[in-house]
Amino acid sequence: MLFAFVCTDKPGHLEVRQSTRPDHVAYLEGLNAKGTLKFAGPFLDDDGKPSASLVVVEAADRAAAALIAEADPYARAGLFASVDIRPWNWVFNKPEAA
Incomplete structure (x- = not known):
């Protein structure tokens, strides 16, 4: 299953x-x-x-996707104010369909 991460930076954290x-x-x-x-x-x-940031990954379930998101160096450095993890369905312009 695909999961989209929408990760919003903390204000003033461009240097991080x-x-x-x-x-x-x-x-x-x-x-x-x-x-x-x-x-x-x-x-x-x-x-x-x-x-x-927008990151889309394939993972077995939401818990596995969350582990991927949490291991990102940006997340570990405290860059993000929020990380929204959502199941996602790739419909248009999917590479396998091209």
């Missing part, structure tokens, strides 16, 4: 995001190599700076 980014990217690359990561990227604020 920037300093933790190499570890975050390495973590996502590891998930990608296992086939767990489907896609990911930042939401941008009005100034074009990252202010939140």
